[in-house]
């Protein structure tokens with residue numbers, strides 16, 4: 539069994555990995571790696587059996603694995619960009635259960651393995667943009683959230699999907715503070731049509747391997763036309779609800795962060811412009827900023843979801 543750690547992967551090998559392990563082998567490999575590495579409860583970085591997705595945008599240069607895994611936002615492990623990489627190893631990502639509940643015909647507590655069993659993992663290269671004006675191009679490994687939604691059969695009354703991150707103060711040093719930075723657990727939400735859109739995925743890996751903890755292991759949301767904070771990490775609960783759910787950053791600063799959070803260069807954040815962005819890894823602070831695109835460049839695919847809506851009002 540060939541199992542390598544991230545540090546052993548050469549940039550030249552960062553090509554789509556064909557399916558060379560079947561799912562049972564992957565699970566065994568992942569469990570074996572956790573044991574071998576002496577990381578109780580962690581899957582470590584095991585190769586994932588992912589096919590290349592036709593939805594991948596391959597024209598842009600990938601951000602390096604180093605940058606993607608060391609420049610993170612994950613406030614449960616601290617508020618600066620370096621903390622998640624330094625501290626998130628304490629999160630136990632195995633065993634992992636995702637509760638599916640609310641307005642749904644098949645509510646259940648799904649073991650992560652069972653959740654993944656029927657899905658086909660795909661590698662998808664998505665641009666990710668943070669609200670503070672930086673972006674990365676990340677080769678995610680995941681599957682459409684729509685696949686999971688269809689399996690659990692939401693009721694007609696379900697209009698939104700709500701997500702919740704694990705809240706474990708013992709394993710999350712950033713939550714165990716006298717003045718909490720956020721109202722834990724971290725929560726997010728999508729309208730049902732956004733959740734069903736083929737570009738919306740649940741990611742379990744990047745660069746062909748299981749997700750590092752700092753990027754939201756073992757399973758996180760990726761919505762490429764929205765600001766980064768919509769991409770909730772380390773999900774333990776997915777609920778189908780009738781009313782628009784609360785979202786962490788909207789609760790924290792409603793004037794700065796809306797429910798929709800669609801990338802939009804013409805709607806400024808109250809404290810800074812959203813018109814341009816800095817691509818992480820491109821020549822530091824003096825690199826030329828690039829213009830930010832409406833819906834992060836995915837307007838052709840998603841603009842119709844918001845037809846007739848005032849995007850300045852529904853920001």
Ligand SMILES: Nc1nc2c(c(=O)[nH]1)N[C@H]1C(S)=C(S)[C@@H](COP(=O)(O)O)O[C@H]1N2
Pocket residue numbers: 606609610611612613614667668669703724752753754765766767768769770771772
């Ligand atoms: N649970 C949780 N999810 C989270 C966050 C967080 O602090 N906690 N930060 C969000 C923000 S602001 C961004 S930009 C992305 C960053 O994802 P990355 O570190 O994988 O690039 O995660 C999002 N998901």
Ligand SMILES: [Mo]
Pocket residue numbers: 611668669670765766767
């Ligand atoms: Mo962000």
